[in-house]
Amino acid sequence: MTDIRIALSDKAIAQLPTPEDGWYLARDTELKGFFVVVGKRKRTFTVQGDLRQRGKRASSIRVSIGDASELTTRAARAIAKEYLAQISKGQHPKARENGNSEQAATDGNGAVGAATLEQTWQRYLEAHLIRKGRSEKTISGYRDHVERLFSEWLKTPLLDLANDPARVAKKHDQLTKENGPYIANGSMRTLRAIYNHARKTNRSLPRDNPADAVDWNQEERRNTGMGTGDLKGWFFELANLENPIRREFHLLALLCGSRPTALQQARPEHINFRRRTLHIPKPKGGSKRAFDIPLSRQMILCLIRVLRFGRQMQPSQAQKWLFPAESASGHLAETKEDREVLSKWGNDLRQTFRTIATAAGVSEFDAKLLMNHSIPGVNAGYVTRHKLVEDHLRSQQQAISTVVFSALGESLKEHKALINWLGPGASRSTVTQVRLEPNTLGEGQERTQQVA
Template identity: 90%
Template sequence: MTDIRIALSDKAIAQLPTPEDGWYLARDTELKGFFVVVGKRKRTFTVQGDLRQRGKRASSIRVSIGDATELTTRAARAIAKEYLAQISKGQHPKARLDGKPGQTETDGNSAKTGATLKHAWERYLEAHLIRKGRSEKTISGYRDHVERLFAEWLDTPLLDLATDPASVAEKHDQLTKENGPYIANGSMRTLRAIYNHARKTNRSLPRDNPADAVDWNQEERRNTGMGAGDLKGWFLELASLDNPIRREFHLFTLLCGSRPTALQQAKPEHINFRRRTLHIPKPKGGSKRAFDIPLSREMVLSLTRVLRFGRQMHPSQAQQWLFPAESATGHLSETKEDRAILSKWGNDLRQTFRTIATAAGVSEFDAKLLMNHSIPGVNAGYVTRHKLVEDHLRSQQQAISTVVFSALGNSLTEQEALINWLSRGASRRAVPQFRLEPNTLGEQQERIRQAA
């Protein structure tokens, strides 16, 4: 909707139409610079004026007064007059919130009020993300939001964003149209976190977070998991992949329900063949969330195959990575597939694991432990997870793998693609030139065979 001019009153504001998308301004015909920002969920009294320095216009700022449902129009207009008077003198109305005497000029010389988004981001990156051991993927996501999507704001003081929430709401609308609703919401959550972090050490910033002006896009969980009846077709799709390492990666993702990014960085040394576990040292949440994946018989066989394929296809990278590849990192770093070739991958398989776990009779509590989810409640803190891995959780893992392979029925003995892939000794026939170095990988493979 386009901006309008009306004589603002409580009744007039209550009758203003709600926009279908974005927001618009209802400007007061009585007091210049006084208006209401009308959004889908919120209506905010606001003023706008020109800050002047040495008689010259320095910048135009907007300052929120308050929610129209909490303030009367008469009270908001009185505050607006006071704010506009301060702005005309070159003083920011919300530059001082700590009760100390004196007004802070918005001249860019103050280290506190002039702190830019770039400065706040650098401190948040170092003090919050890196120091707390956040993963590279998490940091990369935040960096993309700030340094790409908010590039034009990097040199903008946080105070300017705080006093012009309409521009933040407008940016969210723009990102929604250009980048999609999920990215738009995610970027604004990043901005909100950085602002809140900055305000911990800078109480001169307004308490109202500029991201609060956003009308959040609706987000829904993607239900893309498979049921037992879908697995036969998916296995035939997977068997057709030319790269056997990628094939085993997707199968192992399905059988363990782990996040793909955690598996990508798995190393052969993380496998404990005697305990039949795969250690994940740095999952989502950092090293403090490290855990062991118990291995079913089918998972052990999958690891056997991928170790063989890795040693043959990428002998150098396979010394370090469980799923090696010719990439900058030396391991699989991009595991997306053409959906016309493989219909389900990534988090689709994580959802499938959770779905099959229910069909296998695995309790919700055990499924959360297997997937390394946080367990709510006080009693969960008394559960020692690693004490359950080698007995109880492995039996639950085996139950899930059994349901997965049982869903294939006679296909394992009738479909040539599956026979060539999953039958006994198939991986040896597929890599006739494969050789094991003595006393290293050969010993590991022997332990796997014994464990299976």
């Protein structure tokens, strides 16, 4: 949402709409520099002003006042006036509580040399992660690194860490022993990113990043995908899965190679049966990476089955979500299975998709487009993906699905659980006449649809 200007009051703030993602500012029409940051979960009174040194503008800073649920607008406005007066005199309002001297020069992240990890993390969160539309899962991962693994450093000035790289290296060693090599490396990548971001507006920080002192743990790509010879046994496992909605979820994940979190949040209106696509509005990388998945015949049947199962099992949640569930969100939130029940799920299936794509003769370039990977190289920028979806990429998708189901051989005629799920009779009874709500179809489509 775009920023707005209103006369801030308790009632006006309570009536502000909550953004679907990210955040926006509601600026006060009475007091310049006073506003509320409106996010999905929180509304924060904030001020912004220009710090001046020797009569010249040094930098612009934002200082939070407090949570709008805990502070009245009148009290927040009084604090805002005091903060703005201090800023106009070249003083950071929170310099004392952050342990800075009154004379310390300041920048956008707080006092130079005294901005804490907590302050720079909040700046990175708001200015980089949220503003660029990073997913909730991505943000929660960063938050876990900073607020849990680095909790004892939150009040530590970033400059102290920069001047003591051995301390950072020792922390990495500790995390490796206690949390494992992958989490230790990931947390240090987070620290490195926050430091680099802070240094953009704080040139007093040393050029050398303290995370560079780390002896990185060796990381090996997890190789858990299946080949064509493994698919029959996996299908037998999947056919015996009790929950049919979860069964269709795992099948679709295999057939499209999508990340599980993107499919979990799919909605019925994202399906366009006329164009034979499933729209993914917020994949990894945010809304700017939105794309359409071309649908093979087998994927269409899978979607139709899950629409039917959803309406039968979770009628309320199924109005909003493609894979409904009894969860706080209303959709499948946890898609892990007992490995003894289903041996492969999640990113295992994404790796399998890439492996089967090669067996189907699909080029590496096309496979990356189907999986919404970024394409390296200058020439890739000239490829218009959506122009390929309805013909070329769909034929490649169909080739992959054909190889997957060909691996079943005669099992579709012999294995009882498979016959009941995917056999010819089961398919006809499921898909011959399917009544779909208007918002699940492309504009102008009929409500009753025959799927060939």
